[in-house]
Every structure is written in C-alpha cells, then in structure tokens.
Amino acid sequence: EAQLVESGGGLVQPGGSLRLSCAASGFAFSNYSMVWVRQTPGKGLEWISYISSSSATIFYADSVKGRFTISRDNAKNSLFLQMNSLRAEDTAVYYCARRYYDFDYWGQGTLVTVSS
C-alpha cells in the first residue's frame, strides 16, 4: 500500500529556512503528481503547492509564492519543500499528499513552528 512519510519539521526563527522531505513508497511515485497541504493549529486545511509527475508544472498558493519551492527526485521517490523567509503565520502541520483526482494518500504530517 502507498505510504508517505514527512520529515524535516521543527522550530525555526522568523526569517529562517527549513527544508521538508516526503519519502514515498508502495506505489510508482514517478507517475503521480504531488502536493503539500498545511493545517494551522485549530484551523482548517490549506493547499500550498503542487508539482506534476515530471516536475514540468508547478503551482503555489499566493501565501507562499516567492518564499517556498517545491521539488521532487523521482529516482529517490522523494518530494521536497524548501521554505525560506518563514513567518509566524507559517506555523502549521505540513502534509504531503498524492494527487490522483484528489488527495488519496497523505503522510502523517510534520510540525513547523516559527517563533523567536
């Protein structure tokens, strides 16, 4: 069965950077587009970035455009999110998810806390 495991979260100061990783297994990773979705404490879900299977198409939410960069390594079955210029409002649990029609498999999430 498909499995996604995020890593790389933690505590970072405002203005700092962090790189999240998502390790995929149990499916043909290179055939699927992927997304990052975050969830702020006590609030709902926010899609933040999309990458197509070949990396040819990438989209970002306005809230992270210019600060976050999504990428993938199909040879290593891995998805990444480089987060720069972090703000307090970026504090959230970050999920990677597989996109097939909608988001059919999710990781367990990794917590990013932006605070001084």
Added chain:
Amino acid sequence: EIVLTQSPATLSLSPGERATLSCRASQSVGKYLAWYQQKPGQAPRLLIYNASNRATGSPARFSGSGSGTDFTLTISSLEPEDFAVYYCQQRSNWPLTFGPGTKVDIK
C-alpha cells in the same frame, strides 16, 4: 479564488442517526468536489471524489451528491468511528481550496 462554505459548523447526532453535511461553492466547480474525514491527530482521509464516487476503502454508508455549487455528504447511519471533522475541497480551479469543515460530534 473559489470559496467553499460548509454547514452546519457542528452537527450533534447519536450513533445510528443519519448525517447530512452541506458544502456550497462561491462559483461552479462542476463535479470536481471531494470530501475528507479527519480525526484528532490524524491526517485527512479521502472519502468521496468527483462529488459522488466513493474512494477506495470508504464505507458504503458514505455517499456524496450535487454538482455546480451545491453538494451534500450523507452518512446513512452513524457508526462510533464516524464522529470526526469533515472537509470539502474543490479541484476545478487553482488555487485548490478547502471548506472550513463540519464537526460531527456525539449528542
């Protein structure tokens, strides 16, 4: 950006009762509406895609209907494990957006 509105915010029901959750879009999303279930400490789980198709592993008591701007998720008879938060999500237009959620709790 397409805004999704869910109602009610909270639904208090007893096991065995029928639950009807609503999701309304600020503009047409066609059939491109999904429903997710989320329990505390867990990732969301896809229940319904394309408005009415059950995802793999989604029990038959869950059904979705609607098109355009008005959608409904129905749980025919609530099981104890169904008490959770339910989100709708559209993939008709970028950015992809989620509704604020409906919490189904035990009466």
